[in-house]
Amino acid sequence: MKSKRYDGYRSFQYLQEGVDYKPFRLCKEIGRVPTYRVPVSEQEEERVNRILDQELIISLHDHAFVVPEDVTEIWEYRRAGREWTGYEGLAASRLDVVFDNFMDGTAMITSKAGWKWNDVLHDLGMRFSDIAHQEMVFIAGNVDDFYRAKETGRIALVPALEASTMIENELDRIDILYGFGVRMMGIAYSEANSLGCGLKEKRDGGLTDFGRKAVQRMNRIGMAIDVSHSGDQTSLDTIEVSEKPIFITHVGARALWDSPRMKPDDVIRECARKGGVIGIEAAPHTTLTKNHPQHSIESYMEHFEYIANLIGIDHVAFGPDTLFGDHVGLHRVFAGALSIKSAQGSSAFQEVEYVKGIENPAEAFPNIVRWLVAHGYSDHDIGKVVSGNIIRVLEEVWNVRRVVAAQSLTTEKQPARMAEEGAGAQARGAGRPRLAAADTTQ
Numbered sequence: 369m370k371s372k373r374y375d376g377y378r379s380f381q382y383l384q385e386g387v388d389y390k391p392f393r394l395c396k397e398i399g400r401v402p403t404y405r406v407p408v409s410e411q412e413e414e415r416v417n418r419i420l421d422q423e424l425i426i427s428l429h430d431h432a433f434v435v436p437e438d439v440t441e442i443w444e445y446r447r448a449g450r451e452w453t454g455y456e457g458l459a460a461s462r463l464d465v466v467f468d469n470f471m472d473g474t475a476m477i478t479s480k481a482g483w484k485w486n487d488v489l490h491d492l493g494m495r496f497s498d499i500a501h502q503e504m505v506f507i508a509g510n511v512d513d514f515y516r517a518k519e520t521g522r523i524a525l526v527p528a529l530e531a532s533t534m535i536e537n538e539l540d541r542i543d544i545l546y547g548f549g550v551r552m553m554g555i556a557y558s559e560a561n562s563l564g565c566g567l568k569e570k571r572d573g574g575l576t577d578f579g580r581k582a583v584q585r586m587n588r589i590g591m592a593i594d595v596s597h598s599g600d601q602t603s604l605d606t607i608e609v610s611e612k613p614i615f616i617t618h619v620g621a622r623a624l625w626d627s628p629r630m631k632p633d634d635v636i637r638e639c640a641r642k643g644g645v646i647g648i649e650a651a652p653h654t655t656l657t658k659n660h661p662q663h664s665i666e667s668y669m670e671h672f673e674y675i676a677n678l679i680g681i682d683h684v685a686f687g688p689d690t691l692f693g694d695h696v697g698l699h700r701v702f703a704g705a706l707s708i709k710s711a712q713g714s715s716a717f718q719e720v721e722y723v724k725g726i727e728n729p730a731e732a733f734p735n736i737v738r739w740l741v742a743h744g745y746s747d748h749d750i751g752k753v754v755s756g757n758i759i760r761v762l763e764e765v766w767n768v769r770r771v772v773a774a775q776s777l778t779t780e781k782q783p784a785r786m787a788e789e790g791a792g793a794q795a796r797g798a799g800r801p802r803l804a805a806a807d808t809t810q
């Protein structure tokens with residue numbers, strides 16, 4: 369097993385605890401709850417290890433932070449504006465790349481409602497400062513960084529935000545967030561915003577005119593788009609309007625579990641038809657099924673198989689949405705702020721204390737790969753779902769500088785025609801082989 373370059377660093381240890389900041393008693397990153405291993409034979413475990421060592425392992429959606437042991441302290445923890453990253457747990461996770469969603473809608477440093485522009489920037493800057501003081505995790509801005517992480521025993525962290533609420537009515541804030549390192553943004557969280565509707569809204573009016581412009585801006589900048597928490601119509605509109613494939617980074621199938629947090633077949637199909645990828649969600653009490661109403665890796669993987677059968681193995685990945693700490697307790701504390709109840713819908717389920725087998729970032733991927741090996745998936749298919757599919761979409765979405773370079777070369781020859789074609793030409797250019805001359809830009 370290849371190990372990560374972890375030297376025991378703890379968040380903010382470059383400062384003086386108790387003098388520069390107030391410490392919190394945090395959860396154990398490993399062993400907080402009994403570890404569960406998906407049962408495989410010794411031979412299969414060898415294959416699992418080989419796959420984890422050889423393939424790039426990408427989590428499309430997680431929160432790699434550590435929660436206070438007493439979850440009711442989360443408000444004070446949030447107001448202090450310092451989120452502790454779970455380096456020890458990440459070192460054991462076998463992850464090479466993690467899309468981290470920072471404080472999500474709970475960056476409540478100056479407000480109780482979250483999503484404030486200043487608070488989101490505070491959150492980004494504070495995490496980046498901490499990350500800059502250690503060696504193992506680094507902020508990734510392109511796909512080459514992913515391979516660099518694998519080769520050098522480090523972890524590439526991709527900053528993502530689950531909604532665009534903080535841009536208010538300012539398109540330029542998308543540029544600014546990109547400049548600060550953000551590489552993926554959701555459209556709306558539970559509540560509607562200036563772009564479109566979240567999944568909580570009873571009447572989903574779809575993308576607003578401003579939302580269309582924001583999607584176009586994200587396409588041009590090279591910001592990946594996510595509609596995990598958006599309403600169904602807003603999701604369909606985003607898929608249609610976007611010139612690039614989009615992600616639904618952490619969801620399940622509503623056909624298996626009837627809640628607004630799951631996506632109906634038509635949204636899943638449309639996302640795949642445009643080339644997009646669906647990541648499977650494992651936050652407590654989300655991806656349940658009638659066969660497995662007690663949330664565990666079994667219900668999780670039932671959603672994976674259903675969606676893979678519906679749209680093909682080329683369009684599925686994993687976005688477990690885990691964290692280090694009591695996720696169920698956190699949901700209770702944040703029930704109002706994050707609209708947990710309305711997202712869960714009305715179906716009855718058996719509450720669990722944690723999701724067995726996929727409780728935190730450290731145990732998620734080893735167990736996902738064990739499950740896939742135990743269920744007869746080929747190395748080739750496993751490679752696709754742990755990273756290949758995500759890379760394919762990111763190559764298209766993120767590499768805009770190369771596309772613009774290609775376009776400007778053509779523009780020199782045919783200025784009038786290119787001006788007419790505008791953004792459409794840019795989108796079509798994305799699928800073409802990239803120019804070697806422009807390769808130094810990424």
Ligand SMILES: [Zn+2]
Binds near residue numbers: 530596618
């Ligand atoms: Zn989420």
